[in-house]
Every structure is written in C-alpha cells, then in structure tokens.
Amino acid sequence: MRVAVLAVDGMFDSGLSVILDVLATADALRENAEAGDQAFTVIPVAVGPSVRTGHGLVLATTPLTEITDPPDVLVMPAVGVKTPDRIVDAVRGHPALDWVAEGRDYGAALAAACSGTFFLAEAGVLDGLTATTSWWLGPAFRARYARVDLDERRTLIHDDRVTTAGAAFAHIDLALAIVQQHSPALADLVARYLLIGDRPSQAIFAVPSLLATADTTMTAFERWIRDHLSEPLPINAVAHAIGVSERTLQRTTAAVLGMSPVEFVQEIRLDQATFLLRTTQQSVDTIASAVGYQNAATLRALIRRRRHTSTTEIRRGNASFGSEHRKHGRGARTGR
Structure with a gap:
C-alpha cells in the first residue's frame, strides 16, 4: 500500500510524526496480525524537494512532479497555524490542490485531519460529502465550504473513500483508520501496541x-x-x-x-x-x-x-x- 503524505511549509509537527509513526508500526507488526504481504510504503511528498515544519525542522520530500503513479492513499496532515483566517490563506491557491483533485479522480483514498481538511475542501473533493474538522475551525469551514456536510462533533468520518478527522491529536485516529481499512486485525494490534484509546466525539473539548x-x-x-x-x-x-x-x-x-x-x-x-x-x-x-x-x-x-x-x-x-x-x-x- 503506497501512502503519500502531503507536506507543506509550516505543517503541524506532531500530526506528521503521528501519521508516520502509526503507519511504520503497522508495517512492523503486520506479520504478527497475519495482515498479508502488502507493506505500507509511506512517502512524504511536497511541491518541492523539502519543506520546513511549523517548528523549523526540515523534511526531505519527493516533489510531486516526480510521482509517476498515483498513491493508494493520500494523507494531508494539519497546518501549524493558529487562526482560521491564516489557515484559509495557507490553502487558498496552493499549488498542491490540483494534485489532490487528480488523486481523487484516479481513485486514491483521501485522508486529512484538523486544518488539513481545508486542503481537501479547497480542492473540491469534499463537495457533497460528510466531513469533520477541528471543533474550533467549524464556523470558518462552514462559511467557506457550504457544499460540505460538516459535523465537527465527530472525531472521525469516512464517506466515499475520504476520511476526515478532528482536532490536532485526532491524527492518531486518522492514521489508525487507514490501517483499519487495510486490516481490522492489524489496526487492533497497533492500537493495543501504542495504547491508543477510543475518543468518539470532539464535543467534550469544544468551548x-x-x-x-x-x-x-x-x-x-x-x-x-x-x-x-x-x-x-x-x-x-x-x-x-x-x-x-x-x-x-x-x-x-x-x-x-x-x-x-x-x-x-x-x-x-x-x-x-x-x-x-x-x-x-x-x-x-x-x-x-x-x-x-x-x-x-x-x-x-x-x-x-x-x-x-x-x-x-x-x-x-x-x-x-x-x-x-x-x-x-x-x-x-x-x-x-
């Protein structure tokens, strides 16, 4: 399973790390869960050969122009900015949006968490679908993307091969959902190995x-x-x-x-x-x-x-x- 993690400048460090770590753990444990021979190949991709995260770390990436085959799964972690207006500014007109839309057209499964859901919505791939985002971004998301059926009270939503997750640490739920779609037994093993709990609703966090x-x-x-x-x-x-x-x-x-x-x-x-x-x-x-x-x-x-x-x-x-x-x-x- 080829998983492309779309990285952008200023991305949320822990969101990226969680996705990479959960998928790496799944790959390491798949033989124990008898999840088949299909490995998780995770590739950080970006517009250029590297990005700088929100905390200033430099991540080497594969440029989108060098991706010849569409991935099986395209994941968009959160952007590490603090206000809805800045998030909209970060996604508006981003050069990766066309690639996201093309991935959807080619049949790739899509996934995003927190502010990363704005990239999917801006690319138009959430139109007509039910999705979630971080609870505090709900008003801004709803105002800009009226064609998306938003339910920010839920931590995780899967609709028509598109998975969206809520607030920043819901990246854990998002990564585990990707594994579960591959193998429920493997997802259960990864959850127990990493002590991942069940958090069905964001409502308990919303102020x-x-x-x-x-x-x-x-x-x-x-x-x-x-x-x-x-x-x-x-x-x-x-x-x-x-x-x-x-x-x-x-x-x-x-x-x-x-x-x-x-x-x-x-x-x-x-x-x-x-x-x-x-x-x-x-x-x-x-x-x-x-x-x-x-x-x-x-x-x-x-x-x-x-x-x-x-x-x-x-x-x-x-x-x-x-x-x-x-x-x-x-x-x-x-x-x-």
Whole structure:
C-alpha cells in the first residue's frame, strides 16, 4: 500500500510524526496480525524537494512532479497555524490542490485531519460529502465550504473513500483508520501496541464561548445565555432580548455552528455543568439547577447523550475535558 503524505511549509509537527509513526508500526507488526504481504510504503511528498515544519525542522520530500503513479492513499496532515483566517490563506491557491483533485479522480483514498481538511475542501473533493474538522475551525469551514456536510462533533468520518478527522491529536485516529481499512486485525494490534484509546466525539473539548466569537449575533447570544443560565430560556424571548428575530437567530446559529439555538443553549449548560463538576463539591442536583435544569436526571441524560460519559466520570476527571473550561465560569468574563 503506497501512502503519500502531503507536506507543506509550516505543517503541524506532531500530526506528521503521528501519521508516520502509526503507519511504520503497522508495517512492523503486520506479520504478527497475519495482515498479508502488502507493506505500507509511506512517502512524504511536497511541491518541492523539502519543506520546513511549523517548528523549523526540515523534511526531505519527493516533489510531486516526480510521482509517476498515483498513491493508494493520500494523507494531508494539519497546518501549524493558529487562526482560521491564516489557515484559509495557507490553502487558498496552493499549488498542491490540483494534485489532490487528480488523486481523487484516479481513485486514491483521501485522508486529512484538523486544518488539513481545508486542503481537501479547497480542492473540491469534499463537495457533497460528510466531513469533520477541528471543533474550533467549524464556523470558518462552514462559511467557506457550504457544499460540505460538516459535523465537527465527530472525531472521525469516512464517506466515499475520504476520511476526515478532528482536532490536532485526532491524527492518531486518522492514521489508525487507514490501517483499519487495510486490516481490522492489524489496526487492533497497533492500537493495543501504542495504547491508543477510543475518543468518539470532539464535543467534550469544544468551548462554546470560542465558537460564538465567529459572529457578533452569536457572541451576544452566548453572553445572554450565560448571564441567565439558571432561568428558562425560550428562544423567542432570548432573540428579542439581543435585538434579533427568532428566525434570524435560528439561521445564524445554523450557519455558524451547524446546530439549533436550543442545541447551543444545551452546549453552554453542559460546559458550565462540567466546570462545576470538576471544580466544586456541589451535588449534581444543585449543579443541574444552577445550569437551568429542574432535576439531575435531565442533566445526567444529556451528558450521556451529548458527551458519551457520566457525571461520575467527569467528577473523577476520567473524561477528557480541557482545563479551558475553568475560565468560563461566572466572574471569568473580564476582557471579553
């Protein structure tokens, strides 16, 4: 299996390394898994003979002009830039885009993670498909690539021989998915060998306040919700309070976040509930009331459905919630 890893200047170092290391491990272990004789041949490719990574390391690459046969799989790791605008600038008009589109035409399987998904979308190969990207890039991705059915709440999506993965360390999931498509038994062996866990959703990492900054209406919506979190929040009343119509609020929330206003209210309530579970000893009933639910059962059910975990696991610290939640409790609004 010939895997071409498309490298560009400023790429995310760990994303590249993870893909190379997981595929190398798969190649080394394939005899143990009886995965056949087909080796994983991994070739870093680029526009020129080398690229410089985001941390300044120089990677020797095979120029695209020297690739005579299309690879079986083309992988695009993330670009190591920090803002959506800079990511769009990095992919817009990139000379590798035509090669990506040609690879799709020749039948190569495609894969990308985090900001690398912007390369696939910019090349047009995600049009009409369902894809994911890093949760904080969702609004920018959705605004630029309206023909892609984006679901950034999922860590990994496979649609019509195109695999996309979410945030930066989802490169692990992406590389393992490539191995799994070759041999499920080998993928299982690699996962156990490298102690790779199962992370089915990015929702536990998404910080609603950061997502809302993509639009002024969403910013006002998010702030109003947080200031009235323990109260009933009928959407028509909230829309009126921030100076827009309910229909405008529904359209804006769908366009920016890909969810309904009610779903966004739930995300903010879950965000604050998580903060309280992790940083206080308040009972679940007290926390449920503080975030607008009449009883703990409703909060527990929502956490199971939307976070794939439990209040007990969150309180123990076993769910992978980021420390950034701490800055979103009451009294942490300075500078916003």
